[in-house]
Amino acid sequence: MERKVRVRFAPSPTGPLHIGGVRTALYNYLFAKKHGGDFILRIEDTDQKRFVPGAEDYINESLAWLGISPDEGVRQGGEFAPYRQSERMSMYKQYADQLVTSGYAYYAFDTTEDLEEMRAKLEAARMPAKYDASSRMSMKNSLSMSEDEVSKRLENGDPYVIRIKLPRKEEVRFHDEVRGWVVVHSSQMDDKVLIKQDGLPTYHLANVVDDHIMQISHVIRGEEWLPSAPLHVLLYRYLGWEETMPKLAHLSLLLKPDGKGKLSKRDGDRLGFPVFPLEWKDPKTQEISSGYRESGYLPEAVINMLALLGWHPSDNQEIFSLEELVQAFSLEKVSKSGAKFDADKAKWFNNRYLQAMDNSELSTLIRPLLAAKGWEAEDEYLTNVVAMVKEKVNFAPEILEVSEYFFVAPTSYDEKTVKKKWKGDTPAMIKELADDFDTIALFTADVVQESFSKFVESKGVSPGSLMQPLRLSVSGMAGGPPIFEMLELLGKDVVVSRMRTANESIPSPE
Ligand code: GLU
Numbered sequence: 001m002e003r004k005v006r007v008r009f010a011p012s013p014t015g016p017l018h019i020g021g022v023r024t025a026l027y028n029y030l031f032a033k034k035h036g037g038d039f040i041l042r043i044e045d046t047d048q049k050r051f052v053p054g055a056e057d058y059i060n061e062s063l064a065w066l067g068i069s070p071d072e073g074v075r076q077g078g079e080f081a082p083y084r085q086s087e088r089m090s091m092y093k094q095y096a097d098q099l100v101t102s103g104y105a106y107y108a109f110d111t112t113e114d115l116e117e118m119r120a121k122l123e124a125a126r127m128p129a130k131y132d133a134s135s136r137m138s139m140k141n142s143l144s145m146s147e148d149e150v151s152k153r154l155e156n157g158d159p160y161v162i163r164i165k166l167p168r169k170e171e172v173r174f175h176d177e178v179r180g181w182v183v184v185h186s187s188q189m190d191d192k193v194l195i196k197q198d199g200l201p202t203y204h205l206a207n208v209v210d211d212h213i214m215q216i217s218h219v220i221r222g223e224e225w226l227p228s229a230p231l232h233v234l235l236y237r238y239l240g241w242e243e244t245m246p247k248l249a250h251l252s253l254l255l256k257p258d259g260k261g262k263l264s265k266r267d268g269d270r271l272g273f274p275v276f277p278l279e280w281k282d283p284k285t286q287e288i289s290s291g292y293r294e295s296g297y298l299p300e301a302v303i304n305m306l307a308l309l310g311w312h313p314s315d316n317q318e319i320f321s322l323e324e325l326v327q328a329f330s331l332e333k334v335s336k337s338g339a340k341f342d343a344d345k346a347k348w349f350n351n352r353y354l355q356a357m358d359n360s361e362l363s364t365l366i367r368p369l370l371a372a373k374g375w376e377a378e379d380e381y382l383t384n385v386v387a388m389v390k391e392k393v394n395f396a397p398e399i400l401e402v403s404e405y406f407f408v409a410p411t412s413y414d415e416k417t418v419k420k421k422w423k424g425d426t427p428a429m430i431k432e433l434a435d436d437f438d439t440i441a442l443f444t445a446d447v448v449q450e451s452f453s454k455f456v457e458s459k460g461v462s463p464g465s466l467m468q469p470l471r472l473s474v475s476g477m478a479g480g481p482p483i484f485e486m487l488e489l490l491g492k493d494v495v496v497s498r499m500r501t502a503n504e505s506i507p508s509p510e
Contacts, residue, residue: 005037296395410476
């Protein structure tokens with residue numbers, strides 16, 4: 001019988017979620033949904049030393065903002081709760097004990113000094129400084145000591161760790177869904193700690209035990225975990241779970257824009273683009289790292305961009321809704337090589353989504369920004385402004401940057417235009433034109449344009465010579481949307497009054 005697809009995203013709450021992590025979550029989600037399966041969010045917080053307050057909430061909120069909704073998780077609950085490893089601590093030790101009993105793991109009593117001494121000795125002999133089949137018999141553990149001594153030490157409460165006992169010479173092989181067959185020789189590996197001195201599990205044990213208990217069918221994770229995979233394969237085998245071992249898929253790295261190395265947390269603000277989904281304030285240093293959300297990206301655009309960083313659809317389609325991604329996604333099309341991050345492409349995606357977005361939806365989105373600026377506008381008016389200016393912008397917040405004059409009278413005027421055009425009888429003509437505009441009953445673009453044409457004709461000047469001064473007097477800008485439509489939207493009262501006061505407001509060119 002086909003196994004139900006169950007995948008998990010298992011971040012450690014050690015800081016803000018990097019977009020590489022978001023991409024891992026997304027691929028897990030797409031894979032699960034494509035196969036009618038479950039997407040689980042498990043928080044791997046066994047390492048209390050690296051715990052960062054706020055990081056777990058950050059993970060949850062990032063996924064929620066992006067619409068990558070877990071079916072089971074710390075907030076959602078589920079059949080296999082709890083989903084936070086720190087709340088599952090009592091479950092892991094029994095499996096390490098089982099491994100000790102069956103001879104696949106052992107107690108090790110070495111002190112830090114013992115370990116350092118071993119390292120120094122092996123390094124001096126130019127041997128790999130590893131705790132493994134070659135070195136373990138010269139260390140203090142239940143394999144090298146007599147049974148009596150071991151029992152005595154355990155009774156005494158001497159501190160110990162539990163280590164896995166790896167075979168001296170064995171090829172560990174597994175099939176990776178992205179990379180194909182991977183073969184690692186056990187001599188390259190070491191006897192990793194499974195249970196630490198404080199009795200708590202390490203990542204390896206907790207991760208494997210939870211994946212088994214939570215009936216995970218596929219482990220899809222970043223390439224940085226590939227070196228741990230052979231150990232995990234052996235753990236499944238030694239615990240007797242090989243039959244149901246999840247399939248493994250390791251995703252290649254997200255690279256810096258120049259392709260030289262992994263896209264790091266520091267790269268974003270250094271190179272001028274976010275590497276985090278949401279803004280993050282470091283609780284210790286108070287340092288702020290920018291986020292896609294706060295930079296004005298739409299979640300759908302971020303999803304689309306990330307999906308294509310390391311996965312190729314079978315044709316050249318570029319714009320995909322989440323639903324379309326679910327339909328099209330497959331692990332076979334995930335690339336083996338690293339994907340270069342492309343900040344321009346990220347902007348391009350945002351632009352595409354912004355232009356396609358419904359104007360009233362977009363105005364709802366920017367309404368809080370409008371309020372923050374202390375500007376007011378009716379819904380319909382705001383929607384019309386959005387429709388008029390959005391073509392020129394890549395990000396929602398930019399809409400307000402280019403449309404300020406729709407909400408408040410200009411306080412500054414484009415210097416170049418002032419210098420070139422605001423001279424001679426132009427100011428007086430604008431004032432006179434305002435009187436003509438004032439007599440218009442139905443202030444629509446067509447009517448205003450007609451009135452303007454008549455006016456320039458009667459003055460014997462070219463329309464071009466007065467068009468820019470008119471725009472300048474009303475908006476303060478040199479350019480913008482089609483002028484008569486802009487005037488219609490602003491309304492007669494605003495237009496006429498700004499034209500009338502322009503002479504005093506606009507500084508005369510020296
Ligand atoms: N806790 C690990 C991490 O932080 C999980 C790796 C895995 O998916 O197995 O990424």
